[in-house]
Amino acid sequence: MMRDNRAEKFIKSITDRRIESKVKFPGEEDLSGAATALLRLQDTYKLDSYDLSNGIILGKKVGHKLTAHDTFEVGRAAYNQKDYYHTLTWMQVALNKLENENPRTIEEEEILEYLAYALYQQGNIRRALAMTKKLAKIAPNHPRAKGNVKWYEDMLEGKEKEGELPPIVNKRIEDDGIVERDAYEALCRGEIPPIDPKEEKKLYCYLKRDRPFLKLAPIKVEILRYEPLVVLFKQIISDYESEMVQELAAPKLKRATVQNAFTGELETASYRISKSAWLKGAEHPVVDRINKRVGDMTNLNQETSEELQVANYGLGGHYDPHFDFARKEEVNAFKKLATGNRIATVLFYMEVPEWGGATVFNQLGTAVFPSKNDALFWYNLYRSGEGDLRTRHAACPVLMGVKWVIFRLGSKIVRRIEGIKQMDPRTGPRIYETMRFG
Ligand SMILES: O=C(O)CCC(=O)C(=O)O
Ligand SMILES: [Fe+2]
Incomplete structure (x- = not known):
């Protein structure tokens, strides 16, 4: 031996x-x-x-x-x-x-x-x-x-004086390409600007029961803010589902890419550090179930949604402020998305870091610290189909632990069956026809 x-x-x-x-x-x-x-x-x-x-x-x-x-x-x-x-x-x-x-x-x-x-x-x-x-x-x-x-x-030039050296000056560079850096970083640390008490009063939680399935299994919804609407679905996936998704995604994880706005090519970038994988509904009943659940959660037709995307952030993993929708000037943006621009985002928190990793809306001063098995939802587009610039958001760097999320982006040809009736003051109880954007 x-x-x-x-x-x-x-x-x-x-x-x-x-x-x-x-x-x-x-x-x-x-x-x-x-x-x-x-x-x-x-x-x-x-x-x-x-x-x-x-x-x-x-x-x-x-x-x-x-x-x-x-x-x-x-x-x-x-x-x-x-x-x-x-x-x-x-x-x-x-x-x-x-x-x-x-x-x-x-x-x-x-x-x-x-x-x-x-x-x-x-x-x-x-x-x-x-x-x-x-x-x-x-x-x-x-x-x-x-x-x-x-x-x-x-x-x-001989101005070198004897004696004490002046104190060290060491200023951080101001212009590193992220205009909103200070506000963004403050949000990541949980330094959140105070909310107007009048606005705060309008926020509430409720049980969503507006679809047949939800009569039996209502969904807990917490409205985090309006204009633009951001809501949190509480305890919306189980530990088993989360473990299963991680298991399915783990062998497929690849370094996340971003689309170059000028060339349209996908490439790695230091402003987005994570690993991600796509999961098809047919791959496992759990994936299929989660896809269907997104329909129940949002009342948005899921036919043109993108596949589930799973992301894993390690220590220091992050995503600098960005939009989830494509802007008109971006090359190939709509081509790649096939079905059109991204109307809404759902982000499930499967595994939450011990410290850091908040999802922050830097223009809005809203920070969401991930809570396990909950899902965050927001609309990226106005009803006209125009991108809502207020939805600029970021994933703060993970300081301790790991963060796993699933996200699903709904796109272009969207039939809002009822809108999110109670959640969205813009939609009300109306029924929308098929909308075509882009
Ligand atoms: O992980 C997060 O908190 C946000 C992720 C995100 O914004 C994205 O991947 O587009
Ligand atoms: Fe995003």
């Missing part, structure tokens, strides 16, 4: 599978992606770099400590994205950690060079110079240190 090397068999099996492309080893993108996820979590939930590198989240010890080298890698990922704000904080923590490390996991000079450059980029030239001088001292043969000292000195 001692001669039997089990690792060899394991390695062979992994190697074979790798040749068949079934197993992929982590590469540069995985490392930078993991680091970016940490930075995203840090910003959204206002986490301290030092705590985070010690596995402490919001005061609780939850993870492993990072070494100075790990910490350096996070800083380097930030540097590669020209994010000098985070480069600076993480390189400082790396340096700090290195002092207490024995044996050391990284050379001090490596950290110093990045740190000096980040200090310079953030407007701390005197400190960048001091740091580079230190680098030149400990590594006299460093290929760039001496040149950089001169460069910084020239920049200061």
Whole structure:
């Protein structure tokens, strides 16, 4: 038994599978992606770099400590994205950690060079110079240190004063493409703007019994807001159904893609990090049952709904603010959807994270913290078929645990049999004819 090397068999099996492309080893993108996820979590939930590198989240010890080298890698990922704000904080923590490390996991000079450059980029030239001088001292043969000292000195034009260095300035970049970032992140943290008490009074819960099946099994509905309407269906799937859906979806999960608005192509993007899979009604009775239930929940004809989509978000998984409907200017948008634009979204929370992962409507100041086995519903389009820009929403990054959702998007040729009579003040009890949009 001692001669039997089990690792060899394991390695062979992994190697074979790798040749068949079934197993992929982590590469540069995985490392930078993991680091970016940490930075995203840090910003959204206002986490301290030092705590985070010690596995402490919001005061609780939850993870492993990072070494100075790990910490350096996070800083380097930030540097590669020209994010000098985070480069600076993480390189400082790396340096700090290195002092207490024995044996050391990284050379001090490596950290110093990045740190000096980040200090310079953030407007701390005197400190960048001091740091580079230190680098030149400990590594006299460093290929760039001496040149950089001169460069910084020239920049200061002899204005380099003796004595105390000014305090470090380190401002987060303002323009990173997400205009609504601050409001969005505040919502993710649960900092929700107060609701007008008059509006709040109009919100209520009721049992939905307006279809024959629901006479026997009424659905619990909670109205979360109006204009645009957002409701929560309580305890609408069972643990068994949720487990079954996860089991069916797990082998099919693939990295989620987004549609490039200019080219119409599907591609991966850092603003949407999750894995997803599609499930057909014919695949399992549970899927079929959930599809039918969406009809009972929403009173929307399900014939032109998209298949169920299952999404799994891991740590740091998220989806930046977006619309579920396609805008007219988007290339191929309607072609891909086949049946037309997406009138409504239903989002089931199968598995909820311990922290983070809220669904937030950043224009509306509404945040929904997932509750297991409940489903969120909203209309994406006005009755005219125009996209409702107020429905811009996002999935906040998961800070602890995992999040599993199912969503179903209803599209174009929609016969609202009755509308959601009690829920939707716009629809009332009327019966709608087939509507064609787009
Ligand atoms: O997971 C969520 O909370 C929202 C997901 C979402 O908006 C989407 O996938 O379109
Ligand atoms: Fe969405």
